[in-house]
Amino acid sequence: MSDATSSLEDPDLGPLHRATSELDDGSVLTHDWFVGSVEVDGSTYELMVEGASPDEVAPLLPRLRTVVAALPGLRRVASDAVVTTFSTGDPAPAELDEAADDLELETVEAGADGTVVLHFTDSCGEHFPEGYWPAVHLDAEGAVAAVTVES
Numbered sequence: 001m002s003d004a005t006s007s008l009e010d011p012d013l014g015p016l017h018r019a020t021s022e023l024d025d026g027s028v029l030t031h032d033w034f035v036g037s038v039e040v041d042g043s044t045y046e047l048m049v050e051g052a053s054p055d056e057v058a059p060l061l062p063r064l065r066t067v068v069a070a071l072p073g074l075r076r077v078a079s080d081a082v083v084t085t086f087s088t089g090d091p092a093p094a095e096l097d098e099a100a101d102d103l104e105l106e107t108v109e110a111g112a113d114g115t116v117v118l119h120f121t122d123s124c125g126e127h128f129p130e131g132y133w134p135a136v137h138l139d140a141e142g143a144v145a146a147v148t149v150e151s
Contacts, residue, residue, distance in 0.1 A: 006034075008054040012065045013038050013047060016057065038108075040071045046107040056112065064110045070142060071105070078118050078136040078144060079103045085147040086134075102127060103134065114140060119150070 007017035016036040021029045032052040037044050049064060051057035067074065083091045083099040091099075107119040118136040122128040132151045139145040 006054055008034070008057065010061055010065070013061065013068065016047065016049060018052075019048070038068055040068060043105070045071070045105060048107060048109040050110065050112040060110045060112070060114070063114060063116065064108065067108060067110075067116050067138065067142060071108075074118075074138075074142065075105050076100055078105070079120070081136055081144040081147050082120065082134045099127070106133075116142075 007015060009015050014036055016034040019031040019033040019035045021031065023029060032050065034049045034051060034054075034057045036047045038047055039045075045068075047064065047068075049057045049060050051060065079100045080091075080096050082103060083096055087095070102122060102124045103120040104123045105118055106121050109117040109119060111117070116138045118138070120134045120136070122133065128134060128149065132149050135148045135150045136144055137146040137148065
């Protein structure tokens with residue numbers, strides 16, 4: 001049996017299934033990611049976990065559970081990090097508050113190497129050009145290690 005249609009159920013994160021994309025010609029591309037979603041404090045976040053089988057994904061789930069549980073406070077820490085990284089000086093509290101409102105956490109990505117990345121969207125379109133978004137990379141302890149702009 002192929003892992004292409006694999007899925008697994010996590011008691012905290014919910015169902016995760018192998019990611020696929022349907023191409024224009026009708027064929028299906030199977031990715032080496034498992035995807036799902038989780039609700040935290042009334043917001044739903046996409047989950048992406050690198051791995052081609054449940055056996056590859058399972059070891060990453062404890063770290064992902066820890067990050068998801070910390071999202072209520074971590075989300076603000078991450079949006080503040082985005083503003084601080086791209087400011088020329090110390091940002092004013094109002095700037096941090098505005099960013100907390102404008103930057104919406106969309107996806108939590110767990111890599112096979114243990115990295116976790118929080119992907120945000122710019123809900124007002126004033127901070128990042130179309131097609132670009134800020135990503136906050138967390139270290140093993142859950143602290144901000146880097147902030148990047150991705151496309």
